[in-house]
Amino acid sequence: MRDPVLQVEDLSVSFTSGGVTTDVVRDLSMRLDGGRTLAVVGESGSGKTITGRAIMRLLPRGASARGRIVAAGREMLSADERELRRARGSDVAMVFQDSMSALSPYLDIGAHIAQAVRLHDPSVTRRAARARAVEMLDRVGIPEPADAVRRFPHEFSGGMRQRAVIAMALVNRPALLIADEPTTALDVTVQAQILALLRELQQEYGMAMLLISHDFGVVASAADDVLVLYAGRQAEYGSLRDIFEQPAHPYTTGLRAATPRLDARLDSGGKRTRLRAIPGAPTSLRDAGPGCAFAPRCGLADQVGERCVVEVPLPTVRPTNEDGGLHLAACHLDRLPALQEVAR
Amino acid sequence: MIAYIARRMVTAVFMLLAIAFVTITLFFGASKDPARAMCGKPCPPETRAKVSAYMQTDQSVVWQYTEFVKGLFVGRTYGEGARQVHCHAPCFGYSFPNRSDVTTLIAERLPVTLSLAFGAAVLCLVVGIGLGALSAIRKGGIVDRFSTGFAMFGLSVPTFLVGLLVVQVFGFMLNALPYSGFVSFSESPTDWAWHLIGPWMVLSFILAASYIRVARTQLLNELSADHLVAMTARGASTRQVNRHAVRGVMVPVVAMFALDVTALLGGSVIAERVFSLHGLGDLLLSGVNESDLSIVVGVTLFSAFLIIVGNLIVDLLMPLLDPRIRRA
Numbered sequence: 001m002r003d004p005v006l007q008v009e010d011l012s013v014s015f016t017s018g019g020v021t022t023d024v025v026r027d028l029s030m031r032l033d034g035g036r037t038l039a040v041v042g043e044s045g046s047g048k049t050i051t052g053r054a055i056m057r058l059l060p061r062g063a064s065a066r067g068r069i070v071a072a073g074r075e076m077l078s079a080d081e082r083e084l085r086r087a088r089g090s091d092v093a094m095v096f097q098d099s100m101s102a103l104s105p106y107l108d109i110g111a112h113i114a115q116a117v118r119l120h121d122p123s124v125t126r127r128a129a130r131a132r133a134v135e136m137l138d139r140v141g142i143p144e145p146a147d148a149v150r151r152f153p154h155e156f157s158g159g160m161r162q163r164a165v166i167a168m169a170l171v172n173r174p175a176l177l178i179a180d181e182p183t184t185a186l187d188v189t190v191q192a193q194i195l196a197l198l199r200e201l202q203q204e205y206g207m208a209m210l211l212i213s214h215d216f217g218v219v220a221s222a223a224d225d226v227l228v229l230y231a232g233r234q235a236e237y238g239s240l241r242d243i244f245e246q247p248a249h250p251y252t253t254g255l256r257a258a259t260p261r262l263d264a265r266l267d268s269g270g271k272r273t274r275l276r277a278i279p280g281a282p283t284s285l286r287d288a289g290p291g292c293a294f295a296p297r298c299g300l301a302d303q304v305g306e307r308c309v310v311e312v313p314l315p316t317v318r319p320t321n322e323d324g325g326l327h328l329a330a331c332h333l334d335r336l337p338a339l340q341e342v343a344r
Numbered sequence: 345m346i347a348y349i350a351r352r353m354v355t356a357v358f359m360l361l362a363i364a365f366v367t368i369t370l371f372f373g374a375s376k377d378p379a380r381a382m383c384g385k386p387c388p389p390e391t392r393a394k395v396s397a398y399m400q401t402d403q404s405v406v407w408q409y410t411e412f413v414k415g416l417f418v419g420r421t422y423g424e425g426a427r428q429v430h431c432h433a434p435c436f437g438y439s440f441p442n443r444s445d446v447t448t449l450i451a452e453r454l455p456v457t458l459s460l461a462f463g464a465a466v467l468c469l470v471v472g473i474g475l476g477a478l479s480a481i482r483k484g485g486i487v488d489r490f491s492t493g494f495a496m497f498g499l500s501v502p503t504f505l506v507g508l509l510v511v512q513v514f515g516f517m518l519n520a521l522p523y524s525g526f527v528s529f530s531e532s533p534t535d536w537a538w539h540l541i542g543p544w545m546v547l548s549f550i551l552a553a554s555y556i557r558v559a560r561t562q563l564l565n566e567l568s569a570d571h572l573v574a575m576t577a578r579g580a581s582t583r584q585v586n587r588h589a590v591r592g593v594m595v596p597v598v599a600m601f602a603l604d605v606t607a608l609l610g611g612s613v614i615a616e617r618v619f620s621l622h623g624l625g626d627l628l629l630s631g632v633n634e635s636d637l638s639i640v641v642g643v644t645l646f647s648a649f650l651i652i653v654g655n656l657i658v659d660l661l662m663p664l665l666d667p668r669i670r671r672a
Contacts, residue, residue: 056577060568081581089579101570105668106591112578119579152667168578 003073005176005208006032006055011067013047013054013232024050025232028067032225034175037202037209039223039240041216041255043282047232048212052178055210056092057084072175090120093169097181099161103153109137110149113168120172136167140197159190166197173205180212195222216259220244228252231282231293234315238327248318248329248336250300254278292332304332349656356652363648365409367641372405376635382440398423399440401637412437412641436645437638439631446642449627456526457623460615461608463540464547469601471548472555477593479556480563491556498553507546507618514542524620543619547612551604558596566592595666599658606654610647
């Protein structure tokens with residue numbers, strides 16, 4: 001078996017402020033092979049972005065990570081500054097959600113891409129780096145790239161900017177791309193274009209992609225495997241097919257029921273179905289008690305009883321439809337009732 | 345670009361002419377008669393009328409204004425015969441109490457004001473940006489708390505109070521610094537600086553306060569900006585990222601600095617008074633006290649001109665620093 005491009009073992013991230021330490025990510029493990037896409041899904045505050053940042057060691061002040069992260073053969077958590085710098089932007093690259101704030105207002109588009117090139121290979125001349133930038137902008141489908149390199153971020157449309165950000169991330173052909181909500185700030189039609197572009201470039205470069213999203217629609221069209229996060233913990237992990245066909249965690253079914261679908265009419269024999277919200281708000285990480293973090297919002301907790309409140313469920317193996325696939329869920333229920341029953 | 349500058353300059357000329365008109369009108373709105381001060385004591389009405397005619401202050405405001413504007417281009421002659429004085433173009437007026445044209449007076453006073461402005465500006469930049477940056481880097485630390493308080497104090501105390509305190513403490517109590525006087529730079533650079541340390545301290549203390557605040561907030565904003573995280577994600581070192589963060593701090597600081605320097609060059613009335621320095625601020629004040637129209641108009645126009653030029657420089661510089669404000 002090949003070494004995975006990304007391997008995360010028991011990753012925990014905690015924030016310390018005012019003497020209080022809060023775990024925002026706990027005991028997370030994942031592996032991701034080249035050419036494949038792992039989607040990390042969850043609500044706001046579930047720890048998706050922090051997980052992505054932890055992989056690049058780009059955590060904000062006051063945050064610390066424990067566990068083990070191997071990305072493109074580098075131990076990211078124990079690496080020193082020099083090694084980190086070498087890894088960032090060349091082995092592991094990142095696409096940010098908000099392309100406007102991710103680009104410096106003082107540099108033109110070409111300078112951003114040229115910087116990414118020259119930071120990792122100082123022998124490249126400025127002129128050659130700008131030429132690479134033109135090439136790369138052309139590759140991501142920006143019209144008149146020779147002219148576009150001289151433009152500034154504020155002169156681009158949202159979709160063009162996101163293409164430019166992708167060009168910047170991929171110019172050094174990273175083995176792993178972390179795409180943090182890459183399409184969230186975009187129009188639906190542009191979303192589809194950007195996703196298609198990412199998939200196409202992924203095929204071409206054979207890179208692994210960690211796709212962070214809250215949108216099951218995006219996940220369904222781009223992911224091979226799915227990791228569902230709730231309150232910083234793994235709720236469910238499995239192939240896209242398993243997650244959609246036989247979800248084993250009530251949070252996963254809840255998230256799916258809350259995702260709008262264009263074909264909703266057909267589902268219910270011509271009668272319009274309403275979107276179902278997951279009741280309650282995401283559990284506050286600070287006063288997380290013992291037991292399952294999802295229990296207070298879970299419609300099935302009553303069926304299980306006290307166990308949900310006192311015992312943290314550990315990920316256990318669930319049935320899979322995939323050959324050699326791994327399907328894990330952290331729920332005390334062995335088998336979920338069908339979706340309709342959950343709603344009631 | 346050149347057309348833009350030319351257009352701005354033409355606007356500036358009209359603006360200055362308007363400022364001159366307002367100043368002259370305001371001056372004559374005051375009930376003091378310039379001739380009264382010149383004719384001495386006792387002052388019989390017929391002497392006063394003669395003096396007034398000689399100084400040409402007996403005419404209407406509109407006539408005064410047109411004469412003033414004419415004088416700017418062709419010069420101006422007061423009186424006739426043996427008592428005739430001529431003021432060469434560009435004539436900003438003639439000061440009878442000083443027996444000199446205003447252009448010469450301004451030129452005489454300029455070195456003092458220049459020295460004062462130069463030192464205060466440098467000191468204020470160093471202290472303001474230095475303390476502001478240190479507070480931002482160690483937010484909540486001792487330096488931050490000290491400089492935030494320092495800035496608050498600097499913004500709220502009046503200049504004359506700081507001036508008098510500096511004179512009292514360093515001049516009299518500690519006997520460490522001279523409390524008045526000016527030595528020209530060409531005479532002795534060390535004495536020049538030595539005499540100016542006090543006023544520099546006062547002016548830069550007042551000015552630095554706003555630089556501390558701007559530099560601190562701006563750097564804090566920059567340091568947490570997504571585009572710097574993205575830069576780190578591209579593989580840039582902390583030093584490279586910090587150097588880029590400076591760019592964002594520069595924009596507002598340069599704008600503020602250019603305007604502050606022009607204001608300083610126009611003369612600092614209070615600081616000059618407190619330290620008995622005879623610069624432009626002092627000249628203006630004496631002009632007001634002695635009802636000397638020519639000085640008031642001359643110094644006002646000079647300051648206004650500097651401010652207009654300062655604004656033009658900022659407007660030309662900003663697009664270079666921040667591409668977002670580049671004109672299409």
